[in-house]
Amino acid sequence: MIEENTIVKATTIRRASVAGLAALALLGTTACSAVNLQATTLEYAPSDGVQANVDNVQLRNIALIAAEENGAGRFIGSLSTSDGEPAEVTITVNGESFDFSVPGNLENLMLEAEENETVVTNIGGHPGGMVDAEVSVNGTTEPLRIAVLSAALPEYRDFLPVEVSEGELTDHLYDFPEHGGGHWVGVDEDGGH
Structure with missing residues (x-):
């Protein structure tokens, strides 16, 4: 027969183990911000300029x-x-x-x-x-x-x-619809960007 104290001790140990694992999991998920750069803390220009x-x-x-x-x-x-x-x-x-x-x-x-x-x-x-x-x-x-x-x-x-024709602005660009739905990509004569 199992004594009542043994059951209480086993339950207490289980609860302590679960609490310890939860604390480690929490530390593991929050510790990343302590050592890794957070993009949301960077100051940047939110436009093209x-x-x-x-x-x-x-x-x-x-x-x-x-x-x-x-x-x-x-x-x-x-x-x-x-x-x-x-x-x-x-x-x-x-x-x-x-x-x-x-x-x-x-x-x-x-x-x-x-x-x-x-x-x-x-x-x-x-x-x-x-x-x-x-x-x-x-x-x-x-x-x-x-x-x-x-x-x-x-x-x-x-x-x-300055006055520039549409062709002068875009003739050096190629349309590649098979690569992402028609994004414009600038490519020079040697195939570089």
Whole structure:
């Protein structure tokens, strides 16, 4: 006959074992965040352009729209101030400097707006790449790498600062519908991307 104390001890041991295994499982699932980079903690530009903060100015989704290497490119994106005070901003790309007056009252200066159209004569790079720039605000100057976006993308064609035919924008692209439903892929004559 089994004594009552033996049953109580076995039940207590089982409960302690289950609690211990549960604690180990919990530690195993949460310990990953202690040693692995968490993507949700990274700060990044949630659009195609880049973002930066220089002095009290916030640059958001800044990019240049261009059709060819070392061609003209138009700025898109927005500038605003973090403190509601107006600011004067200078962005320099490939030796050309452009001045922007950012309004106060937490208003954005939208570079896509027709009245703010600003064109770099020679971007010093190619669509799909990045170009070096400098941003100056209130005597503070910082380097910035600006994305150059291709006007081959329909959503950017209206911002292209030069007249280019549809063929000139897209003839170098091939449609491969058998590989994912018609994604456009840029391929040069040697078969590279």
